[in-house]
Amino acid sequence: MAVSYMDFTAADVQFFDDVQNNRLFTRNNQNYINVLGRNQLNTLGNVSLLDIYLSNEKVVEPHIHQNATELVYCISGSAVVSLMNPFTKEIINLPITPGQVANVPQGWWHYEIANEDDTHLLAVFDAPYPQVILGSDILRLTPANVLAHTYCLNEEMVKDTLAPITSSVFIGPEDECSNRYAPIDNQTNPIHHQDYSPSINQSHYQAAPYPATYNQSSYYVNQAPVRQSYRNYSYPYQGNHSSQ
Structure with a gap:
């Protein structure tokens, strides 16, 4: 992959990174997301990834990547990747x-649900700064x-x-949710569906307090990489939060 933006003679050129040091979001010690993009590894080119850990029935919330296709690879455990085909209006599990x-094609509404504990997924994007629109932001920011x-x-x-x-x-439900609501019925929960079918960003804001944490400064923002500071990675949030 050509990397036309990179000066390979520069003193800050990077060829190695430890993804485990790039925490994007933490729900708890079993549910979290690490990130790798051009702001962490400046020679990476036009690709990025999310390193996702989930326990049973945790959900990477419904969302859209408006500028990137996402390939979800299962490393361990199992999950259901669900997407809405915008042309047929059907949900594909x-x-x-x-x-x-x-x-997941670019711009398609989708989500991932773990079927067992210790599920480990790798989401790879064909963009160095993939943008995202989260379902939670649509719900909480649209006036009631x-x-x-x-x-x-x-x-x-x-x-x-x-x-x-x-x-x-990012990852739901919150840990206290199981104490308030009954579990999802197994007959309707897409976690248990096996109907495989071969057919197939936004402005800066300060997040409100929440039990989980995410690293705004390392999430994707729609902008060019900043020389010297590669912590400004992609989803559409910027901030002064230090990396976790």
Whole structure:
């Protein structure tokens, strides 16, 4: 892959990085995401990845990458990668186990659900700075009165329902959720579906307090790499948070 932006004679040229040092998001010690992009490894070219660890039934929340295709590779455990085909309006559930992949075309709504503990996924993108639109941000930032009016809903019920979503979720549900709600029914939960089918960014803001943590400064932002400081990696958040 050609790397036309890189001066390979520069003093800060990089050929190695430890992904485990690049924490993007932490739900708990079993559910977290590491990141690698051009801001961590400046010779990487037009590719990036997320290193994802999930326990049973944890979900990488529904989201869209508006500028990148995502290839999800299962290293250990098992998961279902679900995507909405925008042309047929169907949800496609793709179970993957170690050595198997699921491909999510650019701009398609999708999510991943772990089927067992110690699930380890690698998400590879064909962009150095993949952008993202998170479902949690759509829900919490769209005014409740707009949702209620548009979909003929009770505004107060909408407010009450969405009130717990105070920041970007990334991996859900929160650890306390199982104490409040009954588990998902096995007959309707896409975790248990085996219906494989071969057919197939935004402005800066300060996140509200939340039990989990994420590293804004290492998530993707829609901008060119910054020489000397490669901690400014991609999703559409910038901030002054130090890497974890």
